[in-house]
Amino acid sequence: MQLPLPLSIKGMTELDRDQFTQIIDVPYVNIPGECIHSSKWKDILLILHALKNVRELDGKLKQVLFDPDIIKTKEDITKHIPSIREYVEQSFDFIQITITYANYTIEQVIKAIIPDDLITDKRVNTGSGYSIIGHIAHF
Incomplete structure (x- = not known):
């Protein structure tokens, strides 16, 4: 869904x-x-x-x-x-x-928050491996 x-x-x-x-x-x-x-x-x-x-x-x-x-x-x-x-x-x-917030993965949350122009320019990696750990630390 x-x-x-x-x-x-x-x-x-x-x-x-x-x-x-x-x-x-x-x-x-x-x-x-x-x-x-x-x-x-x-x-x-x-x-x-x-x-x-x-x-x-x-x-x-x-x-x-x-x-x-x-x-x-x-x-x-x-x-x-x-x-x-x-x-x-x-x-x-x-x-x-x-x-609620708990029903979203960290990747979905990051993609939802980061402005679209940053994601489409591929300047922002929404997460894999160690980068997700860094994002989680900020949340």
Whole structure:
């Protein structure tokens, strides 16, 4: 999922983690845990740093969060995973998830803060190896 970041963080000189907070609507289905053992799931699950895409509901059911860029309707899920059609019909819905600074990688944060002209001129390396350690030290 591509999370749009607020334009207010571009060029930020003092890190304000609160400005990274946003609320998104995420599709989900409640299903028995034994139904999740398939490689078909990995392409449509919500993948965000420090966020579990499968949540325990009770002893039997799990809430599975899907990527809202890929899954918009019940039909989108059943097209990818027809075997869970029954559970999709029963429990497909949307839930609001709060995304915070913790859900972004350091590379995403750096790219969001550094002005676009510096990144496009390739004068700024957004991080690899030891350079990320230096950036982390400043955050």
